[in-house]
Amino acid sequence: MSKFKKGGKRPTGSISTASLPDIVFMLLFFFMVATVLRTEDEKVQVTRPEASELYKIEKKHLIRYINIGTPMDKRYGSEPVIQLNDQFSQAVEVQDWILKERQTLSESEQSKMWVSLKVDQETKMGIVTSVKQELRQASALKVLYSATSRARTGTEE
Protein backbone atom coordinates (compact mmCIF):
# COMPACT_ATOMS: atom_id res chain seq x y z
CA MET A 1 0.00 0.00 0.00
CA SER A 2 2.81 2.33 0.81
CA LYS A 3 3.68 2.15 -2.79
CA PHE A 4 1.01 4.67 -3.61
CA LYS A 5 1.78 7.10 -0.87
CA LYS A 6 5.35 7.57 -1.84
CA GLY A 7 5.21 10.83 -3.69
CA GLY A 8 2.33 12.12 -1.58
CA LYS A 9 3.29 15.75 -1.30
CA ARG A 10 3.56 16.55 -4.96
CA PRO A 11 1.87 19.90 -5.60
CA THR A 12 -1.13 19.51 -7.83
CA GLY A 13 -1.04 21.95 -10.69
CA SER A 14 -4.33 23.76 -11.23
CA ILE A 15 -6.26 22.81 -14.34
CA SER A 16 -5.71 25.26 -17.09
CA THR A 17 -8.85 27.21 -17.89
CA ALA A 18 -7.37 28.70 -21.00
CA SER A 19 -9.57 26.59 -23.27
CA LEU A 20 -12.75 27.44 -21.43
CA PRO A 21 -13.45 30.55 -23.52
CA ASP A 22 -13.10 28.47 -26.64
CA ILE A 23 -15.65 25.99 -25.39
CA VAL A 24 -18.11 28.67 -24.44
CA PHE A 25 -17.63 30.49 -27.71
CA MET A 26 -18.31 27.28 -29.50
CA LEU A 27 -21.57 26.95 -27.58
CA LEU A 28 -22.41 30.53 -28.38
CA PHE A 29 -21.82 30.06 -32.07
CA PHE A 30 -23.80 26.88 -32.05
CA PHE A 31 -26.81 28.65 -30.58
CA MET A 32 -26.42 31.60 -32.88
CA VAL A 33 -26.48 29.36 -35.90
CA ALA A 34 -29.18 27.04 -34.66
CA THR A 35 -31.76 29.61 -33.65
CA VAL A 36 -33.86 31.12 -36.35
CA LEU A 37 -34.27 34.77 -35.72
CA ARG A 38 -37.47 36.51 -36.55
CA THR A 39 -36.48 39.10 -39.05
CA GLU A 40 -39.63 41.15 -38.83
CA ASP A 41 -40.90 42.76 -35.71
CA GLU A 42 -44.47 42.49 -34.69
CA LYS A 43 -46.36 45.65 -35.27
CA VAL A 44 -49.69 44.41 -34.05
CA GLN A 45 -50.73 43.16 -30.67
CA VAL A 46 -51.58 39.48 -30.90
CA THR A 47 -52.83 37.36 -28.05
CA ARG A 48 -53.33 33.97 -29.56
CA PRO A 49 -56.33 31.89 -28.53
CA GLU A 50 -55.89 28.58 -26.78
CA ALA A 51 -56.68 25.29 -28.45
CA SER A 52 -56.03 21.62 -27.91
CA GLU A 53 -55.89 20.05 -31.37
CA LEU A 54 -52.64 21.58 -32.43
CA TYR A 55 -50.44 20.59 -35.28
CA LYS A 56 -46.82 21.53 -35.65
CA ILE A 57 -45.22 22.15 -39.01
CA GLU A 58 -41.75 20.69 -39.09
CA LYS A 59 -40.42 22.56 -42.09
CA LYS A 60 -40.39 26.13 -40.88
CA HIS A 61 -39.07 27.66 -44.05
CA LEU A 62 -42.38 26.79 -45.72
CA ILE A 63 -44.40 28.98 -43.38
CA ARG A 64 -45.42 32.56 -44.11
CA TYR A 65 -47.06 34.66 -41.44
CA ILE A 66 -50.02 36.98 -41.51
CA ASN A 67 -50.63 38.88 -38.31
CA ILE A 68 -53.96 40.46 -37.52
CA GLY A 69 -54.56 42.56 -34.45
CA THR A 70 -54.71 46.09 -33.12
CA PRO A 71 -51.60 48.18 -33.85
CA MET A 72 -48.98 48.33 -31.11
CA ASP A 73 -48.52 51.97 -31.85
CA LYS A 74 -51.72 53.68 -30.79
CA ARG A 75 -51.21 56.41 -33.38
CA TYR A 76 -52.41 53.96 -36.00
CA GLY A 77 -55.75 53.56 -34.27
CA SER A 78 -57.39 50.79 -32.34
CA GLU A 79 -59.08 48.89 -35.14
CA PRO A 80 -57.54 45.52 -36.10
CA VAL A 81 -55.16 45.69 -39.04
CA ILE A 82 -53.33 43.18 -41.18
CA GLN A 83 -49.57 42.96 -41.04
CA LEU A 84 -47.72 41.35 -43.93
CA ASN A 85 -43.98 41.07 -43.45
CA ASP A 86 -43.08 44.40 -41.97
CA GLN A 87 -45.94 46.64 -42.88
CA PHE A 88 -49.61 47.25 -42.45
CA SER A 89 -51.59 46.12 -45.44
CA GLN A 90 -55.06 45.85 -46.85
CA ALA A 91 -56.77 42.54 -47.46
CA VAL A 92 -56.60 43.12 -51.21
CA GLU A 93 -52.80 43.13 -51.04
CA VAL A 94 -52.71 39.58 -49.72
CA GLN A 95 -52.90 38.00 -53.16
CA ASP A 96 -49.88 39.87 -54.49
CA TRP A 97 -48.00 39.17 -51.31
CA ILE A 98 -48.69 35.43 -51.61
CA LEU A 99 -47.44 35.39 -55.20
CA LYS A 100 -44.27 37.19 -54.16
CA GLU A 101 -43.65 34.94 -51.20
CA ARG A 102 -44.21 31.90 -53.35
CA GLN A 103 -41.36 33.01 -55.58
CA THR A 104 -38.98 32.82 -52.64
CA LEU A 105 -39.48 29.07 -52.44
CA SER A 106 -37.99 26.57 -54.79
CA GLU A 107 -40.31 25.35 -57.50
CA SER A 108 -40.88 21.94 -56.00
CA GLU A 109 -41.88 23.45 -52.69
CA GLN A 110 -44.17 26.18 -53.91
CA SER A 111 -47.26 24.07 -53.54
CA LYS A 112 -46.28 23.12 -50.02
CA MET A 113 -46.37 26.63 -48.65
CA TRP A 114 -48.25 27.17 -45.40
CA VAL A 115 -49.81 30.39 -44.28
CA SER A 116 -49.93 30.82 -40.55
CA LEU A 117 -52.63 33.19 -39.40
CA LYS A 118 -51.70 34.82 -36.15
CA VAL A 119 -54.88 36.50 -35.13
CA ASP A 120 -55.69 38.22 -31.89
CA GLN A 121 -58.46 36.43 -30.07
CA GLU A 122 -60.62 39.52 -29.76
CA THR A 123 -60.65 40.22 -33.48
CA LYS A 124 -63.96 40.05 -35.28
CA MET A 125 -64.21 37.45 -38.02
CA GLY A 126 -64.99 39.95 -40.78
CA ILE A 127 -61.37 40.88 -41.41
CA VAL A 128 -60.23 37.27 -41.05
CA THR A 129 -62.81 36.08 -43.54
CA SER A 130 -61.74 38.66 -46.08
CA VAL A 131 -58.13 37.53 -45.72
CA LYS A 132 -59.21 33.92 -46.12
CA GLN A 133 -61.11 34.76 -49.28
CA GLU A 134 -58.01 36.41 -50.68
CA LEU A 135 -55.93 33.37 -49.78
CA ARG A 136 -58.38 31.17 -51.64
CA GLN A 137 -58.18 33.40 -54.68
CA ALA A 138 -54.40 33.12 -54.56
CA SER A 139 -54.69 29.34 -54.17
CA ALA A 140 -52.82 29.41 -50.88
CA LEU A 141 -55.13 26.85 -49.37
CA LYS A 142 -53.04 25.46 -46.56
CA VAL A 143 -53.61 27.55 -43.49
CA LEU A 144 -52.69 27.19 -39.88
CA TYR A 145 -54.71 29.00 -37.26
CA SER A 146 -51.98 29.78 -34.81
CA ALA A 147 -52.83 29.03 -31.19
CA THR A 148 -51.27 28.24 -27.88
CA SER A 149 -51.65 24.85 -26.36
CA ARG A 150 -54.12 23.74 -23.70
CA ALA A 151 -55.67 20.47 -22.56
CA ARG A 152 -58.69 18.92 -24.22
CA THR A 153 -62.02 19.87 -22.76
CA GLY A 154 -64.38 17.48 -21.02
CA THR A 155 -63.31 14.10 -22.27
CA GLU A 156 -66.08 11.65 -21.72
CA GLU A 157 -63.94 8.60 -21.06
Add this chain to the structure above:
Amino acid sequence: MARRELQEINAGSMADIAFLLLIFWLVTTTIESDMGIKRQLPPPVPPDIDVPQAKEQNVFNVKVNFLDMLLVEGQPLDIQELKNKTKSFLIATGDGVMTHQIGTEEIGKNRDVILITGANGKTNAAFPEREWVRKSDVKMKIAEYEQIVLIAEEKNKDAFRKVLKSWQEKLTTINLLGGDYKQLPASALISMQNDNNTTYNTYLQVQNELQSAVNELRDELALSKFGVSYRELEEVYGKNKQDKTTLEKITAVRALYPQRISEAEPRDAGATYY
Protein backbone atom coordinates in the same frame (compact mmCIF):
# COMPACT_ATOMS: atom_id res chain seq x y z
CA MET B 1 13.29 54.65 -20.51
CA ALA B 2 13.22 51.42 -18.78
CA ARG B 3 12.09 48.60 -20.89
CA ARG B 4 9.24 46.96 -19.15
CA GLU B 5 8.80 43.32 -19.79
CA LEU B 6 5.78 42.56 -21.95
CA GLN B 7 3.23 40.97 -19.73
CA GLU B 8 0.83 38.30 -20.89
CA ILE B 9 -2.78 39.36 -20.67
CA ASN B 10 -4.72 37.22 -18.28
CA ALA B 11 -7.31 35.31 -20.29
CA GLY B 12 -9.11 33.99 -17.29
CA SER B 13 -11.98 36.45 -17.57
CA MET B 14 -12.49 35.66 -21.22
CA ALA B 15 -14.70 32.74 -20.24
CA ASP B 16 -16.87 35.08 -18.19
CA ILE B 17 -17.31 37.43 -21.11
CA ALA B 18 -18.25 34.57 -23.40
CA PHE B 19 -20.68 33.22 -20.85
CA LEU B 20 -22.26 36.61 -20.57
CA LEU B 21 -22.73 36.72 -24.33
CA LEU B 22 -24.13 33.22 -24.37
CA ILE B 23 -26.62 33.91 -21.64
CA PHE B 24 -27.65 37.18 -23.26
CA TRP B 25 -28.31 35.29 -26.47
CA LEU B 26 -30.28 32.57 -24.75
CA VAL B 27 -32.48 35.07 -22.97
CA THR B 28 -33.18 37.36 -25.91
CA THR B 29 -33.99 34.79 -28.56
CA THR B 30 -37.36 33.19 -28.35
CA ILE B 31 -37.47 29.96 -30.15
CA GLU B 32 -40.43 30.26 -32.40
CA SER B 33 -42.86 27.49 -31.67
CA ASP B 34 -45.58 27.82 -34.18
CA MET B 35 -48.45 25.51 -33.58
CA GLY B 36 -52.00 25.78 -34.64
CA ILE B 37 -55.06 24.17 -36.10
CA LYS B 38 -54.46 22.90 -39.59
CA ARG B 39 -57.06 23.65 -42.22
CA GLN B 40 -57.35 23.26 -45.94
CA LEU B 41 -59.35 26.06 -47.48
CA PRO B 42 -61.69 25.15 -50.30
CA PRO B 43 -60.48 26.18 -53.75
CA PRO B 44 -62.01 29.33 -55.18
CA VAL B 45 -65.43 28.82 -56.74
CA PRO B 46 -66.17 30.55 -60.01
CA PRO B 47 -69.09 32.91 -59.44
CA ASP B 48 -71.32 31.37 -62.09
CA ILE B 49 -71.31 27.85 -60.71
CA ASP B 50 -73.98 26.59 -58.37
CA VAL B 51 -72.53 24.51 -55.60
CA PRO B 52 -74.58 21.32 -55.36
CA GLN B 53 -76.34 21.02 -52.07
CA ALA B 54 -75.79 17.89 -50.06
CA LYS B 55 -78.72 16.05 -48.53
CA GLU B 56 -79.74 17.75 -45.35
CA GLN B 57 -79.23 14.68 -43.22
CA ASN B 58 -75.68 14.40 -44.46
CA VAL B 59 -74.64 17.83 -43.27
CA PHE B 60 -73.93 18.75 -39.69
CA ASN B 61 -74.63 22.44 -39.52
CA VAL B 62 -72.86 24.61 -37.01
CA LYS B 63 -73.59 28.30 -37.07
CA VAL B 64 -72.12 30.97 -34.86
CA ASN B 65 -73.82 34.32 -34.63
CA PHE B 66 -72.59 37.81 -33.87
CA LEU B 67 -73.07 37.26 -30.12
CA ASP B 68 -70.82 34.19 -30.24
CA MET B 69 -73.79 31.89 -29.70
CA LEU B 70 -74.02 28.53 -31.38
CA LEU B 71 -76.82 27.13 -33.44
CA VAL B 72 -76.26 23.45 -34.11
CA GLU B 73 -78.69 21.71 -36.45
CA GLY B 74 -81.18 24.48 -35.90
CA GLN B 75 -80.98 24.50 -32.12
CA PRO B 76 -79.00 26.60 -29.69
CA LEU B 77 -76.21 24.69 -28.02
CA ASP B 78 -73.54 25.28 -25.45
CA ILE B 79 -70.02 24.94 -26.79
CA GLN B 80 -69.17 22.32 -24.15
CA GLU B 81 -71.69 19.95 -25.70
CA LEU B 82 -70.53 20.51 -29.24
CA LYS B 83 -67.89 17.80 -29.18
CA ASN B 84 -70.26 15.05 -28.10
CA LYS B 85 -72.85 16.07 -30.60
CA THR B 86 -70.31 16.06 -33.37
CA LYS B 87 -69.26 12.59 -32.32
CA SER B 88 -72.85 11.43 -32.51
CA PHE B 89 -73.04 12.71 -36.05
CA LEU B 90 -69.89 10.83 -37.03
CA ILE B 91 -70.82 7.59 -35.32
CA ALA B 92 -74.51 7.27 -35.97
CA THR B 93 -76.04 5.49 -38.89
CA GLY B 94 -79.00 6.77 -40.83
CA ASP B 95 -81.74 5.08 -38.88
CA GLY B 96 -80.73 6.77 -35.64
CA VAL B 97 -78.79 3.81 -34.33
CA MET B 98 -75.84 5.13 -32.40
CA THR B 99 -73.51 2.34 -33.37
CA HIS B 100 -72.15 0.98 -36.56
CA GLN B 101 -70.63 -2.35 -37.22
CA ILE B 102 -67.30 -3.64 -38.29
CA GLY B 103 -68.02 -7.20 -39.24
CA THR B 104 -69.95 -8.54 -36.28
CA GLU B 105 -68.40 -6.14 -33.83
CA GLU B 106 -70.12 -2.96 -32.84
CA ILE B 107 -68.33 0.33 -32.62
CA GLY B 108 -69.54 3.11 -30.43
CA LYS B 109 -71.31 0.93 -27.88
CA ASN B 110 -72.07 2.13 -24.38
CA ARG B 111 -72.44 5.65 -25.53
CA ASP B 112 -75.17 7.97 -24.43
CA VAL B 113 -77.59 8.49 -27.22
CA ILE B 114 -77.84 12.14 -28.09
CA LEU B 115 -80.69 12.51 -30.47
CA ILE B 116 -80.20 15.24 -32.94
CA THR B 117 -83.23 17.10 -34.07
CA GLY B 118 -82.90 18.65 -37.46
CA ALA B 119 -83.93 22.11 -38.49
CA ASN B 120 -87.11 20.65 -39.94
CA GLY B 121 -88.09 19.30 -36.54
CA LYS B 122 -87.52 15.67 -37.47
CA THR B 123 -85.53 13.75 -34.90
CA ASN B 124 -82.49 12.00 -36.35
CA ALA B 125 -82.79 14.03 -39.47
CA ALA B 126 -79.13 14.81 -39.08
CA PHE B 127 -77.83 11.29 -39.20
CA PRO B 128 -76.06 10.46 -42.41
CA GLU B 129 -76.70 7.02 -43.79
CA ARG B 130 -73.55 4.96 -43.63
CA GLU B 131 -73.06 2.58 -46.50
CA TRP B 132 -71.70 -0.93 -46.23
CA VAL B 133 -68.31 -1.65 -47.72
CA ARG B 134 -68.37 -5.41 -48.09
CA LYS B 135 -65.41 -7.63 -48.81
CA SER B 136 -67.15 -9.54 -51.58
CA ASP B 137 -68.16 -6.36 -53.40
CA VAL B 138 -64.71 -4.86 -53.04
CA LYS B 139 -63.07 -7.99 -54.42
CA MET B 140 -65.38 -7.94 -57.40
CA LYS B 141 -64.57 -4.30 -58.06
CA ILE B 142 -60.86 -5.00 -57.86
CA ALA B 143 -61.14 -7.84 -60.37
CA GLU B 144 -63.24 -5.63 -62.62
CA TYR B 145 -60.79 -2.73 -62.58
CA GLU B 146 -57.80 -5.00 -63.08
CA GLN B 147 -59.44 -6.06 -66.34
CA ILE B 148 -60.23 -2.48 -67.28
CA VAL B 149 -56.65 -1.38 -66.67
CA LEU B 150 -55.45 -4.17 -68.94
CA ILE B 151 -57.63 -3.23 -71.89
CA ALA B 152 -57.78 0.54 -71.36
CA GLU B 153 -56.11 2.95 -73.72
CA GLU B 154 -52.68 4.12 -72.65
CA LYS B 155 -53.77 7.67 -71.80
CA ASN B 156 -56.59 6.49 -69.55
CA LYS B 157 -54.62 3.86 -67.74
CA ASP B 158 -53.41 6.08 -64.92
CA ALA B 159 -56.89 7.21 -64.07
CA PHE B 160 -58.13 3.64 -63.88
CA ARG B 161 -55.11 2.61 -61.85
CA LYS B 162 -56.04 5.25 -59.32
CA VAL B 163 -59.54 3.85 -59.00
CA LEU B 164 -58.12 0.36 -58.70
CA LYS B 165 -55.78 1.55 -55.99
CA SER B 166 -58.61 3.09 -53.99
CA TRP B 167 -60.48 -0.22 -54.08
CA GLN B 168 -57.36 -2.08 -53.05
CA GLU B 169 -57.02 0.31 -50.14
CA LYS B 170 -60.54 -0.56 -49.10
CA LEU B 171 -59.65 -4.23 -49.12
CA THR B 172 -56.62 -3.67 -46.86
CA THR B 173 -58.83 -1.58 -44.62
CA ILE B 174 -61.32 -4.45 -44.33
CA ASN B 175 -58.51 -6.85 -43.56
CA LEU B 176 -56.98 -4.54 -40.98
CA LEU B 177 -60.25 -3.78 -39.23
CA GLY B 178 -61.23 -7.42 -39.32
CA GLY B 179 -64.50 -7.20 -41.17
CA ASP B 180 -66.81 -5.30 -43.46
CA TYR B 181 -67.36 -1.73 -42.40
CA LYS B 182 -69.75 1.10 -43.01
CA GLN B 183 -68.51 4.28 -44.53
CA LEU B 184 -69.95 7.74 -44.43
CA PRO B 185 -71.58 8.84 -47.66
CA ALA B 186 -69.36 10.97 -49.85
CA SER B 187 -71.47 14.06 -49.26
CA ALA B 188 -71.41 13.84 -45.45
CA LEU B 189 -69.68 16.81 -43.94
CA ILE B 190 -69.50 19.13 -41.01
CA SER B 191 -70.31 22.62 -42.10
CA MET B 192 -69.47 25.70 -40.14
CA GLN B 193 -70.75 29.14 -40.75
CA ASN B 194 -69.97 32.28 -38.86
CA ASP B 195 -70.98 35.89 -38.80
CA ASN B 196 -68.65 38.77 -39.57
CA ASN B 197 -68.98 39.90 -35.98
CA THR B 198 -68.13 36.56 -34.40
CA THR B 199 -64.96 36.92 -32.36
CA TYR B 200 -61.98 34.97 -33.56
CA ASN B 201 -61.59 33.18 -30.25
CA THR B 202 -65.07 31.66 -30.48
CA TYR B 203 -64.49 30.72 -34.09
CA LEU B 204 -61.30 28.90 -33.16
CA GLN B 205 -62.87 27.18 -30.16
CA VAL B 206 -65.61 25.81 -32.41
CA GLN B 207 -63.04 24.64 -34.94
CA ASN B 208 -61.09 23.08 -32.12
CA GLU B 209 -64.07 21.17 -30.75
CA LEU B 210 -64.98 19.84 -34.19
CA GLN B 211 -61.41 18.72 -34.73
CA SER B 212 -61.31 17.29 -31.25
CA ALA B 213 -64.36 15.12 -31.96
CA VAL B 214 -62.74 13.65 -35.08
CA ASN B 215 -59.40 13.14 -33.35
CA GLU B 216 -60.89 11.45 -30.31
CA LEU B 217 -62.92 9.03 -32.39
CA ARG B 218 -59.87 8.21 -34.46
CA ASP B 219 -57.77 7.70 -31.35
CA GLU B 220 -60.43 5.47 -29.87
CA LEU B 221 -60.61 3.28 -32.95
CA ALA B 222 -56.85 3.13 -33.43
CA LEU B 223 -56.34 2.18 -29.79
CA SER B 224 -58.87 -0.62 -29.92
CA LYS B 225 -57.65 -1.98 -33.24
CA PHE B 226 -53.93 -1.35 -33.27
CA GLY B 227 -53.08 -0.59 -29.67
CA VAL B 228 -51.72 2.87 -30.41
CA SER B 229 -53.46 6.19 -30.72
CA TYR B 230 -54.03 7.74 -34.11
CA ARG B 231 -51.74 10.60 -33.23
CA GLU B 232 -48.87 8.19 -32.61
CA LEU B 233 -49.55 6.48 -35.92
CA GLU B 234 -49.25 9.82 -37.67
CA GLU B 235 -46.07 10.65 -35.83
CA VAL B 236 -44.50 7.31 -36.73
CA TYR B 237 -45.46 7.78 -40.34
CA GLY B 238 -44.23 11.37 -40.33
CA LYS B 239 -40.78 10.19 -39.33
CA ASN B 240 -40.62 7.44 -41.88
CA LYS B 241 -42.61 7.92 -45.02
CA GLN B 242 -41.64 4.46 -46.29
CA ASP B 243 -43.58 2.82 -43.50
CA LYS B 244 -46.30 1.07 -45.52
CA THR B 245 -48.03 -0.78 -42.69
CA THR B 246 -48.49 2.38 -40.64
CA LEU B 247 -49.87 4.19 -43.65
CA GLU B 248 -52.37 1.37 -44.17
CA LYS B 249 -53.48 1.70 -40.57
CA ILE B 250 -53.90 5.45 -40.96
CA THR B 251 -55.92 4.93 -44.12
CA ALA B 252 -58.11 2.41 -42.33
CA VAL B 253 -58.91 4.79 -39.48
CA ARG B 254 -59.55 7.62 -41.90
CA ALA B 255 -61.89 5.44 -43.93
CA LEU B 256 -64.17 5.16 -40.92
CA TYR B 257 -63.84 8.69 -39.64
CA PRO B 258 -63.02 11.02 -42.49
CA GLN B 259 -62.23 14.60 -41.65
CA ARG B 260 -64.63 16.73 -43.59
CA ILE B 261 -64.93 20.05 -41.88
CA SER B 262 -65.92 22.70 -44.32
CA GLU B 263 -66.50 26.36 -44.01
CA ALA B 264 -69.52 27.68 -45.78
CA GLU B 265 -69.14 30.52 -48.20
CA PRO B 266 -69.32 33.74 -46.21
CA ARG B 267 -72.62 35.51 -46.31
CA ASP B 268 -73.28 39.18 -46.29
CA ALA B 269 -73.61 40.76 -42.92
CA GLY B 270 -77.11 40.33 -41.62
CA ALA B 271 -77.68 37.04 -43.37
CA THR B 272 -76.89 35.04 -40.28
CA TYR B 273 -78.97 37.03 -37.83
CA TYR B 274 -81.12 34.22 -36.58
